[in-house]
Amino acid sequence: MEQSAVMAGVVKILTPWVKNEDALGAVSMETNILDDLKVNSARLVDVVIAFEDEFDIEIDDEDVDTVNTVGDAVQLISSKLG
Amino acid sequence: MFTRHRRQRAVGWLLAPFWFPLASLFLRFRFGVRVADVASSRRVYRKVRSSSDKPLLICANHLTLVDSFFIAQALSPSWRFLTDFDSVPWNTPEESNFASTPLQRILIYIAKCIPIRRGGQREDIREVLDRVVYLLSRREVAVLFPEGGRSRTGRVDPEGGAWGIGRIVAAVEGCRVLCVYMRGDAQTTWSAYPARGDLLRVSLALIEPKSDARGVRRTRDLSQQVIGQLAQMEAEYFCARKGER
Numbered sequence: 001m002e003q004s005a006v007m008a009g010v011v012k013i014l015t016p017w018v019k020n021e022d023a024l025g026a027v028s029m030e031t032n033i034l035d036d037l038k039v040n041s042a043r044l045v046d047v048v049i050a051f052e053d054e055f056d057i058e059i060d061d062e063d064v065d066t067v068n069t070v071g072d073a074v075q076l077i078s079s080k081l082g
Numbered sequence: 083m084f085t086r087h088r089r090q091r092a093v094g095w096l097l098a099p100f101w102f103p104l105a106s107l108f109l110r111f112r113f114g115v116r117v118a119d120v121a122s123s124r125r126v127y128r129k130v131r132s133s134s135d136k137p138l139l140i141c142a143n144h145l146t147l148v149d150s151f152f153i154a155q156a157l158s159p160s161w162r163f164l165t166d167f168d169s170v171p172w173n174t175p176e177e178s179n180f181a182s183t184p185l186q187r188i189l190i191y192i193a194k195c196i197p198i199r200r201g202g203q204r205e206d207i208r209e210v211l212d213r214v215v216y217l218l219s220r221r222e223v224a225v226l227f228p229e230g231g232r233s234r235t236g237r238v239d240p241e242g243g244a245w246g247i248g249r250i251v252a253a254v255e256g257c258r259v260l261c262v263y264m265r266g267d268a269q270t271t272w273s274a275y276p277a278r279g280d281l282l283r284v285s286l287a288l289i290e291p292k293s294d295a296r297g298v299r300r301t302r303d304l305s306q307q308v309i310g311q312l313a314q315m316e317a318e319y320f321c322a323r324k325g326e327r
Contacts, residue, residue: 034201041201042230045245045302052298060297061249065204 001081003074006055010073013050017043029071037070051077087217094192095167101192102160109151114279115266117156123284127157130260130288131169137218137254140171141247141308142262143238143316144227145272147179152276153225153262156284171225172217174198174210200231211246215253225262226250228308236271238313240306245298248305251291259308261287263315267323285315 011027018024019038023031033039039047044067048059051073057080067073094101109115117123131138142153150173154163163170173195181187181197190197198210214224230244251257266280276282289311293303 042242042244045248045298045305048298049302058297061252061301064298065208068204 001055001078003078006074006077006081007070009054010051010070010077013047013054014039014070017047027070029069029074031070032068033070033073034068055081057081087213087220087222090191091167091194094170094194097192098164098167098170101189102164105151105193106155106160109148109155113148113276115152115276115282116280117152117282117284120156120284123156123286124158124162126286127169127260130258130286131223134258135221136256136258136290137221138223138258138260139214139218139247139250139254140223140225140260140262141228141312142225142264143312144229144232145236145265145269146232146276147274148276149227149264150175150225152282153264153284156262156264156282168222170194171223172196172214173225174214176200176231177202207246211249215250218250218254218257228305228312232272234272236269238309238316240309240313243305243309245301245305247308248291248301248303251304251308252293252300256290258288258290259311261289261308261311261315263287263312263319265316265319283319285319287311287315 014033014037015024017039020036023036031037034041044064048064052059055077057077059076059080063076067076140153142149154171158169175181175190175195175197177197177199180190180195196210196213199206214226217224226247228243228247229239230246233239251259263285264282266276266282268277268280289307291304291307293300295303
C-alpha cells in the first residue's frame with residue numbers, strides 16, 4: 001500500500017479523536033498526535049485498535065510506545081503491512 | 083532496579099516508626115475524616131494478602147489528592163504497617179502535586195512512592211509502569227488509580243480509563259486486582275481534599291482480570307474489566323445511599 005494511502009487512513013481514523021481541529025487542517029508526518037492534535041492519551045489505545053481493524057494488522061503494546069507523530073503511525077503500519 | 087527499590091524500601095522502613103505516627107496524626111487533625119466500618123475493610127485486606135501469594139495490585143476510584151493516605155488507613159492500622167511493611171502499598175503520585183519541592187520528594191520517597199508525570203513523556207511513564215510491574219512480580223503491593231487522575235465528573239468514567247492498568251495486569255502473571263471504591267458522604271464531586279469530618283465509605287472487590295485477546299486489545303480488555311468493576315461498585319454505593327434516605 002502506498003504511504004500516502006496509509007497516511008490518509010491514519011488521518012481518517014484520528015479525526016474523531018482530535019480536539020485541535022486547526023492542527024488537523026495542517027496535518028503532516030511531523031504532527032504530534034498527543035501534543036498537536038490533542039488526542040486524549042487514554043484514547044490512544046482505541047486509535048491503535050482502529051488502525052488494526054482498518055489495515056488488518058496486529059500491533060503490540062511495545063509498538064504503541066514508538067508512536068508519537070502521525071509519521072510514526074504511518075511507518076509502523078507500513079512496516080506491519082510489509 | 084532491585085537495589086534501587088530495596089534501598090527505598092529500607093529507608094522507608096527504618097523511618098517508619100517516625101513518619102507513620104506523624105502521618106496518622108496529621109490526617110486525623112487536618113481532616114478529621116473517619117472510615118466507616120474500618121475493621122471490616124482491614125479484615126478483608128488481611129485475608130486477601132494471606133490467602134494467596136499471587137501478585138496484588140490495588141486499583142481505586144480517585145476523588146481527592148489524599149485518597150492514597152485514606153486507602154492505606156482503610157486497609158490497615160498504622161501499627162500493622164510497622165510490623166508488616168510489605169503491606170504498605172507502593173504508590174505513584176502525580177509529580178506536580180507531590181514532588182515539586184525537595185521536602186516533598188523526601189517524604190514521598192520514604193512513603194514508598196514513585197512519582198509520575200501525568201501527560202509526560204511516554205518513555206517516562208513507561209519506566210514507572212515497568213517499575214510497578216517489577217515490584218508486583220516481587221510480591222510487593224501497589225496502589226494505582228485506573229482513571230489516571232481524579233474523576234473530573236465526580237463519577238467513575240467507564241470510557242475514561244487509562245490503559246496503563248491493563249499493561250501492568252497483562253505483564254504480571256496471575257495478577258489479582260483489589261478494587262477499592264471509596265467516597266465520603268459529603269463528596270459530591272472531585273476536590274483537592276475531603277470535607278472536614280467526612281465519613282468515608284469503603285467497599286472492596288477482588289478480581290483476577292483475564293482476556294483471550296492479544297496485543298493492545300488485551301490491554302484494553304483488562305483495563306476495562308478493572309474500570310468496569312469500579313463503576314459497578316459506584317453504582318452499588320449510590321444505590322445503598324438512596325436506600326438510606
